[in-house]
Amino acid sequence: MTDTQGLAAIIAEVPKAELHLHLEGSISPETVSLLGARRGVTIAPEAAASRYAYTDFTGFLEAFKWATGYLKAPEDYALITHRLADELVRQRVIYAEITVSVGVMERYGQNVEANFAAIDEVARRYRENGQLRIAWIFDATRQFGPNAAMKVAVHAAKFQKHGVVAFGIGGDELAVPTVNFRAAYDYARNQGLHVTMHAGEIGGPELVREAIDHLGAERIGHGIAVMRDPALADRLANLRVPLEICLTSNLRTGALARQTVKPGATLADHPLPQFVDRGVTVTLSTDDPAMFHTDLLSEYNHAVSLGLSKPQIAKIIESGFTTSFVAPEHKLPLLNQFRSSAKSLGLL
Ligand SMILES: [Zn+2]
Numbered sequence: 001m002t003d004t005q006g007l008a009a010i011i012a013e014v015p016k017a018e019l020h021l022h023l024e025g026s027i028s029p030e031t032v033s034l035l036g037a038r039r040g041v042t043i044a045p046e047a048a049a050s051r052y053a054y055t056d057f058t059g060f061l062e063a064f065k066w067a068t069g070y071l072k073a074p075e076d077y078a079l080i081t082h083r084l085a086d087e088l089v090r091q092r093v094i095y096a097e098i099t100v101s102v103g104v105m106e107r108y109g110q111n112v113e114a115n116f117a118a119i120d121e122v123a124r125r126y127r128e129n130g131q132l133r134i135a136w137i138f139d140a141t142r143q144f145g146p147n148a149a150m151k152v153a154v155h156a157a158k159f160q161k162h163g164v165v166a167f168g169i170g171g172d173e174l175a176v177p178t179v180n181f182r183a184a185y186d187y188a189r190n191q192g193l194h195v196t197m198h199a200g201e202i203g204g205p206e207l208v209r210e211a212i213d214h215l216g217a218e219r220i221g222h223g224i225a226v227m228r229d230p231a232l233a234d235r236l237a238n239l240r241v242p243l244e245i246c247l248t249s250n251l252r253t254g255a256l257a258r259q260t261v262k263p264g265a266t267l268a269d270h271p272l273p274q275f276v277d278r279g280v281t282v283t284l285s286t287d288d289p290a291m292f293h294t295d296l297l298s299e300y301n302h303a304v305s306l307g308l309s310k311p312q313i314a315k316i317i318e319s320g321f322t323t324s325f326v327a328p329e330h331k332l333p334l335l336n337q338f339r340s341s342a343k344s345l346g347l348l
């Protein structure tokens with residue numbers, strides 16, 4: 001067995017956390033077919049798969065919109081939660097913060113309470129059998145504007161006792177100025193929620209700075225634009241504000257090509273090693289695993305192929321737990337589970 005194969009085996013086995021993962025981005029083409037069939041619509045899995053063959057960020061948002069359009073009822077949300085949870089268990093993920101696009105539910109006029117009750121009921125079963133703890137991040141959609149975002153923050157606050165730990169915003173970064181969301185973020189924080197934001201994915205480093213300075217974002221989704229601003233990288237390192245890195249996502253959405261100004265950018269151009277060398281805290285995630293044809297193990301193996309060392313990989317896995325929004329009484333047992341397994345596997 002080569003060192004790389006050995007490390008891949010350890011990564012597969014060690015308990016992990018995943019912090020940047022969209023429930024609606026986990027719907028496989030086969031699941032879209034099944035959801036369509038529930039509504040009397042025939043969609044061949046191949047036709048669904050071809051919808052996922054986009055080459056830029058707009059194409060990705062269109063595909064995301066198309067797939068989520070088949071989520072109509074609580075039982076649909078239960079199905080996708082169940083399938084995602086099984087997939088996480090298979091990869092030895094023991095803690096996940098899953099982002100739910102509540103802004104999209106609201107947009108479609110759905111019953112958020114009923115949908116989330118169905119989602120949380122599935123999560124409860126996994127939690128009770130000790131396989132997987134799931135916490136939730138309620139996500140507003142940036143292009144829907146500040147009023148819609150506030151509604152999502154209100155829902156998030158209401159469902160804290162059902163495992164909602166944070167409020168965040170995703171979508172089109174360039175659509176609405178960051179500062180316009182200050183009221184929603186202030187409200188969420190005052191209600192005891194953690195706050196996060198997608199920033200510096202396709203937008204510039206100033207969007208990352210604004211998310212921290214105007215909104216108090218505790219973690220940044222993606223943030224790869226920071227590669228263009230070393231002073232900001234140092235500031236993130238000092239503040240210990242982590243970047244949630246999603247390698248394949250950045251490639252597939254064209255975000256990496258955009259940030260590097262290299263139309264043919266490959267993973268080798270990704271700034272992850274640069275961030276690690278500079279002391280920026282990073283975590284690794286899949287973002288939308290079905291839509292990007294990836295999983296968490298592949299993401300870690302990509303990081304290894306970018307030259308990250310075993311101790312650096314161990315640190316990233318550990319950061320998945322240390323930077324999570326889980327309550328302290330759950331964080332320590334999760335961390336200990338990782339550390340004791342990592343020691344016995346020779347990762348630490
Ligand atoms: Zn995301």
